[in-house]
Amino acid sequence: MDIPPIVAMLVLILATWTTNTGNAYMSGLAACKMFSIKDSKRPLVTMICGVLGVIMAIAGLADFLNTYISILGAVVPPIMGVVICDYWVICKAKKENWSPVRGINWIGIIAWVIGGGFALLETLGVVTVFSSALDGVIIAFVAYWILYSLLKNTKLAGSGDMTIEEACSVAQ
Structure with missing residues (x-):
């Protein structure tokens, strides 16, 4: 029995969701600390960090991470x-x-x-x-x-x- 592609995609997204929410949360905390941003702005900063992470992944910058x-x-x-x-x-x-x-x-x-x-x-x-x-x-x-x-x-x-x-x- 073949699994429909949409189901496979949903499983992939849900499986990586828990890992990547932790990554986005930590990057938001780190950015707030580094740039002395108020804690009330942390959700927005976390969202920006998540979007930047997705853009960097799409651009292929993660490939350079392996070399580093x-x-x-x-x-x-x-x-x-x-x-x-x-x-x-x-x-x-x-x-x-x-x-x-x-x-x-x-x-x-x-x-x-x-x-x-x-x-x-x-x-x-x-x-x-x-x-x-x-x-x-x-x-x-x-x-x-x-x-x-x-x-x-x-x-x-x-x-x-x-x-x-x-x-x-x-x-x-």
Whole structure:
């Protein structure tokens, strides 16, 4: 038995309705907060956000979102490789061995760029081992370990340790 197209369309609309009402509601809340719009105008702002979302979807802007998410999925995970290596290998998993660094730890940034670059190459299909995220974490971990071992006494590692109190005052 064939389902009439109008019934299939109604099922599709009703199935996506609950998901997209949440999306429109959240975008309306965010827009009101970002632009300091009064809460009494939120229904109108939510409607405008919903219409803008539909227009962007029809225009095909959602296709670019996949590229953006792929780039984020490749570039962000290698940060974890640097952090894991610093805590578990360099500081030997003891919090008393860790302290904030004055300035910028360029070794960590360089290792992150190396891991993220490798993961981006993997996302583009140039090289493939496991997954771009996992490989980026592993490469950043190894790069940080090697670079820190070679350059820990240079300005690339920051310009000395700070106390927790100093770090908290800098953060404020």
